[in-house]
Amino acid sequence: xxxxxxxxxxxxxxxxxxxxxxxxxxxxxxRDWRLIGHSYLWMFPIYGLLAPMGEPIHDALRPxxxxxxxxxxxxxxxxxEFITGWLLRKLTGKCPWDYSQFRWNIHGIITLEYAPVWFVxxxxxxxxxxxxxxxxxxxxxxxxx
Numbered sequence: 001x002x003x004x005x006x007x008x009x010x011x012x013x014x015x016x017x018x019x020x021x022x023x024x025x026x027x028x029x030x031r032d033w034r035l036i037g038h039s040y041l042w043m044f045p046i047y048g049l050l051a052p053m054g055e056p057i058h059d060a061l062r063p064x065x066x067x068x069x070x071x072x073x074x075x076x077x078x079x080x081e082f083i084t085g086w087l088l089r090k091l092t093g094k095c096p097w098d099y100s101q102f103r104w105n106i107h108g109i110i111t112l113e114y115a116p117v118w119f120v121x122x123x124x125x126x127x128x129x130x131x132x133x134x135x136x137x138x139x140x141x142x143x144x145x
Contacts, residue, residue, distance in 0.1 A: 020039070054125060
C-alpha cells in the first residue's frame with residue numbers, strides 16, 4: 001500500500017500541475033505559452049490517501065452502475081477536500097487552494113462547479129487503481145531487489 005500511496009501522490013501532483021497550467025491559460029490568467037502549472041507540497045499526502053481510502057471504496061463499489069460509482073467518488077472527494085482544506089486552514093492559517101472566486105463554493109474550500117471534474121477523476125481512478133494493483137508485485141520486486 002505504501003508504494004501505491006506514493007504513486008497516487010506523484011500522479012496527483014502531475015495531474016494538478018497540468019490542470020493548473022491548462023486552466024490558467026484557457027482562463028487568460030497566463031498570457032504566454034510556457035504553460036506554467038503549480039501544486040502544493042500538501043497535495044502529495046492528500047492524493048496519496050487514495051490508497052488507504054479510495055481503493056477500498058472502489059472495491060466495494062465495483063458491482064454498481066458507473067453513474068452511482070461516479071457520484072459516490074464525487075461525494076467522497078468533496079468530503080476529503082473539505083476536511084483537509086479546513087484542517088490546513090486551521091493549522092497554517094490558509095487553505096492552499098481557494099475556490100472563493102467561484103459562484104457555488106462552500107467556505108472557499110470546495111466548489112460545486114468542479115463536480116464534473118471530480119466525477120470523471122473518480123471514474124478514472126478506477127482504471128489507475130486496477131493497473132497499480134496488477135503492477136504492485138513487480139514494483140515491490142524491483143524496489144526490494
